[in-house]
Amino acid sequence: MHVVSISSLKGGVGKTSVTLGLASAALAAGIPTLVIDLDPHADASTGLGVRSDNKQTIGQMLKNARRAKLQDNVAASAWQSKAAEKKSRTRIPVLDVAVGDAYTGIYDRPDLRTRDLRRLTQLLGRTSGYQLVLIDCPPSLNGLTRMAWSASDQLLLVAEPSLFSVAGTERTQRALELFRQEFAPTLGPVKVVANRVRKDSAEHTFRINEMRQMFGANMLTPEIPEHPEWQQIQGAAYSVHHWPSKSTGPIVAQFDALLKEVMATDKTARTA
Numbered sequence: 001m002h003v004v005s006i007s008s009l010k011g012g013v014g015k016t017s018v019t020l021g022l023a024s025a026a027l028a029a030g031i032p033t034l035v036i037d038l039d040p041h042a043d044a045s046t047g048l049g050v051r052s053d054n055k056q057t058i059g060q061m062l063k064n065a066r067r068a069k070l071q072d073n074v075a076a077s078a079w080q081s082k083a084a085e086k087k088s089r090t091r092i093p094v095l096d097v098a099v100g101d102a103y104t105g106i107y108d109r110p111d112l113r114t115r116d117l118r119r120l121t122q123l124l125g126r127t128s129g130y131q132l133v134l135i136d137c138p139p140s141l142n143g144l145t146r147m148a149w150s151a152s153d154q155l156l157l158v159a160e161p162s163l164f165s166v167a168g169t170e171r172t173q174r175a176l177e178l179f180r181q182e183f184a185p186t187l188g189p190v191k192v193v194a195n196r197v198r199k200d201s202a203e204h205t206f207r208i209n210e211m212r213q214m215f216g217a218n219m220l221t222p223e224i225p226e227h228p229e230w231q232q233i234q235g236a237a238y239s240v241h242h243w244p245s246k247s248t249g250p251i252v253a254q255f256d257a258l259l260k261e262v263m264a265t266d267k268t269a270r271t272a
Contacts, residue, residue: 010168011139025259037100049078049237059103065119112143161207222257
């Protein structure tokens, strides 16, 4: 499994939107995928059209990390049945969700013990059958985010082309280096993706160039454009790849390209 944390220390930059876009691209590409919703707001779970019902949420599983079986408690995304209707296929790729809720907040504190940082790693260590795991992190540097980083092979930092977001991304990178030295020396590459980009904005053009200078090769080429239908797509709990509108073509192509970058990083790391 290739485990990727999608993070940002600044809220409102579209971190969950990028997580959902990558999940949509993985479903369309036929990659068995698990989305872990670590954000106590559980927006990714809502966007993927799932509820915990009689199963344990990710917070409950983390509390019982030694015994809980993640695969027994995941929920199939509503996107799978919609993809089946769209493609008229009986065999649709797996897209499962470890459902989030406010209960995860018990671990979202700055004084989390080192052994608690391994709880998600323990759960994933007994999990199989997925090629890609996407972890939607809360917008903070507290316990849940560090727990996700400890379990990850790769980190994807999401930033808007704005002053505060770019500065926040730089702070995140510095925090990551300290975290890597102290807790995760084998942590894989850290990449940056620009989200909600407007090509007709002079400020966005300036900030994108600034980000390229600051982050160099860690800045991913596919930039995710702002799209007027994005909130409607998420509100309907739809995969962007199956949204019945031709206007989503450009953003679909960008998420496909971003997924290729993520999977290519996995192959490079394994070769190394």
